[in-house]
Amino acid sequence: MTDYLPSLPTIVALVKIGLLIGGLMTAAAYLVLVERWMAAWVQDRKGPNRVGIPLTKVRLFGLGQPLADGLKIILKEDFTPKHVDKVLYTAAPLVILAASLAIFAAIPFGSSLPPIPALGLAGEEPLLVAPGLDVGVLWVFALSSIAVYGVLLGGWASNNKYGFLGGLRSSAQLVAYEIPLGLGLLGVVLAAGSLKLDTIMNAQASTGVWYAFAQPLGFIVFLVAAFAEAARLPFDLPEAEQELVGGYHTEYSGIKLLLFLVAEFLHMVTAAFLIVIMFLGGWHLWGVTGSGPVETWTVALLRFAVLSAKILGVILFFMLVRWSWPRFRFDQLMNLAWKVMLPLGLVNLVTVAAIEEFRPQLVAAVGEGAAKTAAIAIPWVVFFVGWIAAGMLTPSGTDNTPIRTHGPLDIEHELVEV
Amino acid sequence: MIAVALPSPGVLLAGAVTAAAVSLWLLLPRGRDSRPARWLGGLLGAAALAGFVLTGRRLGGLGEEAVFLIVSLVAVISGAATIVSRSPVYSAIWFALALAGVSGVLLVLGAQFLGVATIVVYAGAILVMFLFVLMLAQPAGLAPYDRVSNEPLLSAIAGATLLGLLTLSIGRLSADPSCCQMPSKAAAMAAGTAGTSVDAAHAGDAIDAAIATDPLAADQVARLGGELFGRHLLAVEAAGVLLLVALVGSIAVVSRHGDPSGELAPARRAAS
Numbered sequence: 001m002t003d004y005l006p007s008l009p010t011i012v013a014l015v016k017i018g019l020l021i022g023g024l025m026t027a028a029a030y031l032v033l034v035e036r037w038m039a040a041w042v043q044d045r046k047g048p049n050r051v052g053i054p055l056t057k058v059r060l061f062g063l064g065q066p067l068a069d070g071l072k073i074i075l076k077e078d079f080t081p082k083h084v085d086k087v088l089y090t091a092a093p094l095v096i097l098a099a100s101l102a103i104f105a106a107i108p109f110g111s112s113l114p115p116i117p118a119l120g121l122a123g124e125e126p127l128l129v130a131p132g133l134d135v136g137v138l139w140v141f142a143l144s145s146i147a148v149y150g151v152l153l154g155g156w157a158s159n160n161k162y163g164f165l166g167g168l169r170s171s172a173q174l175v176a177y178e179i180p181l182g183l184g185l186l187g188v189v190l191a192a193g194s195l196k197l198d199t200i201m202n203a204q205a206s207t208g209v210w211y212a213f214a215q216p217l218g219f220i221v222f223l224v225a226a227f228a229e230a231a232r233l234p235f236d237l238p239e240a241e242q243e244l245v246g247g248y249h250t251e252y253s254g255i256k257l258l259l260f261l262v263a264e265f266l267h268m269v270t271a272a273f274l275i276v277i278m279f280l281g282g283w284h285l286w287g288v289t290g291s292g293p294v295e296t297w298t299v300a301l302l303r304f305a306v307l308s309a310k311i312l313g314v315i316l317f318f319m320l321v322r323w324s325w326p327r328f329r330f331d332q333l334m335n336l337a338w339k340v341m342l343p344l345g346l347v348n349l350v351t352v353a354a355i356e357e358f359r360p361q362l363v364a365a366v367g368e369g370a371a372k373t374a375a376i377a378i379p380w381v382v383f384f385v386g387w388i389a390a391g392m393l394t395p396s397g398t399d400n401t402p403i404r405t406h407g408p409l410d411i412e413h414e415l416v417e418v
Numbered sequence: 419m420i421a422v423a424l425p426s427p428g429v430l431l432a433g434a435v436t437a438a439a440v441s442l443w444l445l446l447p448r449g450r451d452s453r454p455a456r457w458l459g460g461l462l463g464a465a466a467l468a469g470f471v472l473t474g475r476r477l478g479g480l481g482e483e484a485v486f487l488i489v490s491l492v493a494v495i496s497g498a499a500t501i502v503s504r505s506p507v508y509s510a511i512w513f514a515l516a517l518a519g520v521s522g523v524l525l526v527l528g529a530q531f532l533g534v535a536t537i538v539v540y541a542g543a544i545l546v547m548f549l550f551v552l553m554l555a556q557p558a559g560l561a562p563y564d565r566v567s568n569e570p571l572l573s574a575i576a577g578a579t580l581l582g583l584l585t586l587s588i589g590r591l592s593a594d595p596s597c598c599q600m601p602s603k604a605a606a607m608a609a610g611t612a613g614t615s616v617d618a619a620h621a622g623d624a625i626d627a628a629i630a631t632d633p634l635a636a637d638q639v640a641r642l643g644g645e646l647f648g649r650h651l652l653a654v655e656a657a658g659v660l661l662l663v664a665l666v667g668s669i670a671v672v673s674r675h676g677d678p679s680g681e682l683a684p685a686r687r688a689a690s
Contacts, residue, residue: 088511134638138534145542149514152546156507156553164553171550175543195639 008120016129020104028265029066035319036065042323070258078254081158088157093252093259096150100266103143105129106136107273108198110304111283112294124294127304128198137185137195140274141178144229148174150263151238155248166247169330170231170238176337177228177235183345184222187215187352188278201282205291207372210281214376216383217348219279221341226271228337231264232318234325237333272314276307280314283307340390351382427473427589431582434469437462439578445502446570463498466578467491473585486526493519501567506552510545517541530638 033048040047051068052060080089110127133139148171155167188211189195192203204210212219228235239247246252249260276282283289283303294300328336355375362371444459471487496515503509517540524533567573646654 088507133530135530135534138531138538142534142537142542145538145546148542148546149511149549152549152553153511156549168550168553171546175546178543 012121012125013129016127020109020129021101023109024101024104024266024269025262027269028262029070031265031269031315032069033062033065034316035322037062038316038319039323042320073258074255076254078256081251083159084251085157085159088153089251090256092150092154092157093256093263095153096147096263097259097266099143099146099150100263100270103140103266103270104273106133106139106197107270108201108277108282109273110307111198111201111289111300113300114294114297126198131198133196135195136197137189137200140197140270141182141185144267144270145174145178147263147267150260151248154252154260158248158251160251162244162246163248163250166238166240166244166250170248173228173231173235173237173333176334177225177341180221180337180341180345181225181229183342183349184218184225185278187211187218187345187348190349190352190356191215197277201277201284202291204281205284205289208284208286208291209372209376210279210284212279212281215279215348215352215379217344217379217386218352220383221345221348222279223275224336224341226275227318227321228333230267230271230318232268233322234327235333236327237330240327268315268318269311272311272318275314276310280310282310344386344390347382347386348379351379355379430469431473431586434466434473434585435578435582437466437469438581439574441466442498442502442574442577443570445498446567446574447502447504448566448570459502467494470581470585474589483526486523489519489522489526491519492516493523507549510549510552513548514541514545517545528638531642 037047047062048065049062050059051062051064052058053064080086106128108126108128112127113125115121115123116125151170152167155163155170158164188200191211191214192200194200194203231238239249244250249257252260283306284291285306289303289306290299294303355378359371359375362374366374441459441462444455445463493516496512496519499512500509500516503512517536521533521536524536
C-alpha cells in the first residue's frame with residue numbers, strides 16, 4: 001500500500017512548487033497594482049483606489065483591483081484572427097509562460113528551513129525546488145533564452161507588420177544583451193566559485209561583503225543588461241506602444257494576452273531575484289540574519305523576510321525607472337550593448353580574476369584586514385576609471401544628438417542621382 | 419513475455435530499417451504533395467520507431483527508465499519532423515524541440531553542464547539567429563528548389579542504414595557485460611567502505627565513476643572544468659583561437675565588400 005504513496009522528497013518538492021507558483025502568480029497580480037500606484041504617484045494622480053471587497057462599499061485602498069482586472073481579461077472574448085498561423089499563435093504564449101515559470105526551479109526563495117522531525121525532515125530543508133542542480137545559473141540563462149521563442153513566434157505567427165517588427169527587435173535585443181548579462185554574472189561565479197545560487201548567497205553572507213560592493217562595475221553591467229532582458233523601459237522596444245501599437249502581442253486578446261503580460265512581469269521578478277541574490281547579498285543583512293546554518297524558525301523567517309524586502313525594493317526601482325527615463329533608439333540600444341557594456345563587463349571580469357588569483361599573496365603581504373579593504377578598493381578605482389573612459393570615448397549614438405548620416409554634399413549627390 | 423512472440427533481433431532491425439527508409443522517402447518534401455502518402459509515411463515511421471525500440475530492448479541496450487524513453491522519443495521524432503516539414507520556420511521549431519530532447523537525454527545521463535549548455539548555445543543563440551533570418555525571408559519568397567529535398571530516395575536509404583548500423587553496434591556493445599558496466603553508487607560506496615582488503619585507489623576510482631554517472635552529484639561542473647582546463651587545455655585554447663580567427667575573418671570579408679554608398683552605410687555610421 002505504501003508503495004503507491006509518493007516519497008517524502010517528492011511531496012516536499014511538490015509543496016515547494018505549489019507555494020512558488022501560487023506565490024508568484026499572486027505577486028504578479030499585485031505588482032501590477034503597485035505599478036499602477038507608482039505611475040499615479042509619479043504623474044500626480046490618485047491611481048486605482050476604488051475596488052475593494054466585492055458587493056460592499058468597503059474600498060480598502062483599491063486592493064481588490066487585481067481580482068477585477070483578472071476577471072475582466074479572462075472573461076473577454078479569446079479572439080483568433082483569420083490571418084494567423086494558428087498552431088504557433090497558440091503555442092507562443094504557452095512557451096513564454098512555461099519557460100518563465102520553469103526558471104524558478106533553480107532560484108532559491110529563502111535560506112532554508114530548520115529540521116522538522118515531526119514530518120521526517122532530519123536535515124535543513126533548502127527553500128529551493130531543485131537543490132541538487134549544480135548548474136543553477138546556467139539553468140536560469142537557458143530558460144530565459146527559451147523565452148525569446150515566445151516573443152519571436154508570437155510576432156511571426158500574428159502575420160502582422162507591427163507584431164513582426166516587435167518580434168525582430170526583441171530577438172536582436174535579447175541576443176545582444178545576453179552577452180553583458182553573462183559577463184556580469186561570470187564575475188560573481190568566479191568570486192563565489194560556484195554556479196549554484198544558494199552557494200553564491202552563502203559566500204556573500206560568510207564574508208559580509210556583497211558583490212555589489214566588491215564588483216561595482218559588474219553590478220552596473222548586470223543591472224543594465226537585466227533591464228534589457230526583461231524588456232522594461234528604457235529598453236521596451238519590442239512593444240513600444242507609440243511606434244508598434246503593441247509590438248509582438250498586437251494581435252492577441254483575452255487569456256492569451258494575459259499569459260504574455262504575466263510572463264513579462266515574471267521576467268522582471270526573475271531579474272529582481274537575480275540582482276538581489278547575486279549582488280545584494282540575498283537573505284543576508286549585517287547584524288540581523290547571521291550567516292551560519294539555520295537553527296530556529298525565527299532566523300528562517302527573518303531571512304525570508306529580508307530577501308523578500310530586498311526583491312520588492314529592486315522591483316520598485318524597476319518601476320521608478322520606467323517613469324523616469326525615455327526609451328532608447330534602436331541604434332543607441334545596440335551601441336550601448338556592444339560598445340559600452342561589453343568592454344566594461346570584460347574589464348570587470350579581468351579585475352575580479354586578478355584579485356581572486358592574487359588574494360593569497362595579498363593576504364601574506366599586508367595581512368587579512370588590509371587585503372580585504374584592498375580587494376574592495378581596487379574594483380572601485382577600476383569602476384571610476386572605466387566609467388570615465390566609457391564616458392569620454394562614448395560612441396556617437398549613445399547620446400541623444402540626431403544622427404547625421406549624410407553631409408550636405410552627400411545629399412546633393414544623392415539628389416542628382418535620383 | 420513479449421520476447422516469445424517476436425522475431426529475432428536481426429529480423430526486427432532489418433524490418434525497422436526498411437520501414438524507416440520507406441517512411442522517410444514518403445515524408446520528405448518533394449514538389450507535389452499527396453496526403454495519403456504522408457499518412458502512410460507517418461504510420462510507417464511510427465512502426466519503424468517501435469521496431470527500433472523493441473530491437474534496443476532485445477539487444478539489451480535500452481533500459482527501463484520511462485523518462486529516458488520519453489526524452490529520446492521527443493528528440494528522434496522532432497529530428498525527423500525537422501527534415502520533413504514543409505515550412506522552414508516549422509523546421510526550425512522542430513529542431514529546437516529536438517535540441518530540448520537531446521538536452522533531456524544528457525540530463526538523464528547525468529551530464530548537467532552539457533545538457534544546459536546545449537540549450538543555451540544552440541536553442542538560445544544559434545537557432546534564434548536562424549529564425550531571425552528565416553522570418554526575414556518569407557517562405558512564399560523561397561525558390562521551389564529550396565523547398566524540396568534533393569535525392570530523397572538516396573538520403574532516406576543512407577539515413578536509415580546508418581541508424582540501423584548504429585543501433586546494432588551500440589546494442590552489441592552494451593549487451594557485452596565486460597564493457598561499459600557502470601558501477602552503481604551503492605556498490606561503489608560499499609567497495610569504498612569495505613575495509614582494508616580492498617585496494618584504496620581502486621575504491622576511489624569506483625566512487626569517481628559513481629559520481630560521474632550520478633545526475634545530482636555535487637561537483638559536476640567543477641570536475642568538468644578541471645578536466646577541460648587540465649588535460650584538454652591545449653584543445654580548448656586552440657578552439658578559442660580558431661573561433662576568434664573566424665570572427666575576425668568574417669568581419670574582414672564583410673567590410674572589404676563594403677562600398678561607402680552601399681548597404682553597409684548604417685554599420686559604418688554606427689561605428690564612426
